[in-house]
Amino acid sequence: MTALDTGVFRSLRSFNYRVWVGGAFISNVGTWVQRTAQDWLVLTELTHHDASAVGLVMALQFGPQLLFLPLTGFAADHFNQRKLLIATQATMGALALALGVLTVTGVVQLWHVYVFAFLFGSAAAFDAPVRQVFVAELVGDEDLHNAVALNSTSFNAARMIGPAVSGLVIAAIGTGWAFLINGASFVAVLTSLAFLRTAELRPNARAHRAKGSFTGGFRYVWGRADLKAILVMLFLIGTFGLNFPIFISTMAVSVFHTDALGYGLLSSTMAIGTVAGALLSARRARPRFSLLLVGAAVFGLGCTLGAIAPDYWFFAAALAVIGVAALTFTNTTNSLMQLSTAPAMRGRVMALRIGIALGGTPIGAPIVGWVANQWGPRWALGVGAASGFAAALVAIVALARRIQGPAL
Numbered sequence: 001m002t003a004l005d006t007g008v009f010r011s012l013r014s015f016n017y018r019v020w021v022g023g024a025f026i027s028n029v030g031t032w033v034q035r036t037a038q039d040w041l042v043l044t045e046l047t048h049h050d051a052s053a054v055g056l057v058m059a060l061q062f063g064p065q066l067l068f069l070p071l072t073g074f075a076a077d078h079f080n081q082r083k084l085l086i087a088t089q090a091t092m093g094a095l096a097l098a099l100g101v102l103t104v105t106g107v108v109q110l111w112h113v114y115v116f117a118f119l120f121g122s123a124a125a126f127d128a129p130v131r132q133v134f135v136a137e138l139v140g141d142e143d144l145h146n147a148v149a150l151n152s153t154s155f156n157a158a159r160m161i162g163p164a165v166s167g168l169v170i171a172a173i174g175t176g177w178a179f180l181i182n183g184a185s186f187v188a189v190l191t192s193l194a195f196l197r198t199a200e201l202r203p204n205a206r207a208h209r210a211k212g213s214f215t216g217g218f219r220y221v222w223g224r225a226d227l228k229a230i231l232v233m234l235f236l237i238g239t240f241g242l243n244f245p246i247f248i249s250t251m252a253v254s255v256f257h258t259d260a261l262g263y264g265l266l267s268s269t270m271a272i273g274t275v276a277g278a279l280l281s282a283r284r285a286r287p288r289f290s291l292l293l294v295g296a297a298v299f300g301l302g303c304t305l306g307a308i309a310p311d312y313w314f315f316a317a318a319l320a321v322i323g324v325a326a327l328t329f330t331n332t333t334n335s336l337m338q339l340s341t342a343p344a345m346r347g348r349v350m351a352l353r354i355g356i357a358l359g360g361t362p363i364g365a366p367i368v369g370w371v372a373n374q375w376g377p378r379w380a381l382g383v384g385a386a387s388g389f390a391a392a393l394v395a396i397v398a399l400a401r402r403i404q405g406p407a408l
Contacts, residue, residue: 008283011147016196017138023192025154027089030185032162034096036264037170037178038113039245041103043253044260045175046110051250051380053110055369058245060114061121062361068125069355076130076347081137082201086193088127093186095120096179103176128358129351132334136346137201145287145335152278152331156323159271167264220345221352226289227340229398230333231356233292233391237329239360240387241299243368244270247306247384248319250377256312269316273323281328287335293395295329300388307381325388330357 011017039054047053065072075084099116102108132148139147169178221227248270252263281287302322309315333353341349372380 011139011143019192023189026188027185028155028158029162030182032159033166033178034182036163036166037175039249041175051369051372055365057117058365059362061117062358064121064125065358066355073348073351081130081134084130091123093183097183100176100179128354133346140202148335149281156271156274160268163264163267167261170260233394234357236387236391238357239364241384250372270319270323273320274327277324277327281331287332291332295325296388296391298325300385303381303385307378
């Protein structure tokens with residue numbers, strides 16, 4: 001047997017998965033180019049190092065995950081997933097191009113960024129759950145955990161490249177061109193969706209349209225103690241811990257006084273850790289609940305090390321540790337929840353997962369931004385550390401009670 005049969009890259013046996021992951025990688029690079037440029041634009045060009053403004057942008061961008069939760073899960077479970085992805089990806093590409101034009105022409109204002117963050121987040125709210133469950137159509141349940149991990153590897157490999165490219169683009173030709181690059185990158189993923197062999201897709205069981213289908217998703221999760229524990233942990237870390245745009249940008253600008261290139265390099269350094277975490281996840285045959293405890297505890301430790309970092313490179317190393325932990329935690333929640341959920345319920349359950357993981361950002365990001373403004377970026381990282389340790393405590397309690405369920 002080859003590595004493609006049993007190893008880290010076994011999902012690449014599928015032609016459809018190879019095509020999908022290739023297009024997605026190019027688009028992911030563009031996404032990280034834009035994310036870095038957006039934070040830099042708000043922090044240094046449209047405000048005077050206002051971390052609260054960055055937090056508000058994050059709130060507007062991730063708030064729709066929770067706002068549209070009744071619709072996003074329904075869409076993922078009921079509509080053709082490939083066609084829905086084409087619509088969401090095309091919408092996000094058009095929005096990136098529009099923001100790029102505003103910025104390049106010099107007319108962009110802070111409220112423009114707020115509006116586009118909300119619009120982009122609204123499209124992403126419909127895109128995220130269907131994109132995650134679509135993986136099962138590409139490879140089937142037997143390789144689902146591996147494919148989820150490889151998706152994260154692709155996303156975070158792009159994270160190593162995108163922020164550094166963004167820093168170079170900002171320094172050389174201006175922030176607006178970073179948005180235009182992202183808009184153009186969506187052509188790759190749209191092309192990959194067009195070239196999939198539809199006859200080889202493995203469609204998930206579609207849910208029947210029925211009254212109360214959304215509340216059915218809540219009832220399903222409420223009846224599963226293992227899923228409830230995972231969602232509580234996700235809420236804690238997603239709300240107060242996954243605020244990397246605030247952590248990295250404020251530490252780079254206010255503590256280490258670096259330029260756009262140095263800021264981009266920090267984001268890329270963190271991605272080294274996330275890629276390592278994703279590859280380690282891909283090697284595992286199946287996810288285990290105990291990994292959530294490890295991931296949450298190490299995440300808290302990494303944020304603690306970042307908060308006390310004496311210099312730029314120590315902070316960069318701490319970000320690598322945070323990256324490994326964050327990917328271990330988030331990938332495990334993704335795979336556990338998909339593999340232990342009935343196929344017809346996956347869209348709604350994954351929408352609930354994303355809504356809780358990212359929908360808490362409107363609560364956490366402004367708080368973390370305010371802490372950074374009032375007491376400094378190091379204290380903001382302390383909030384992230386506390387979220388990791390609190391989530392680890394939830395996992396300890398769950399394991400102590402020996403939660404019964406297929407995920408443990």
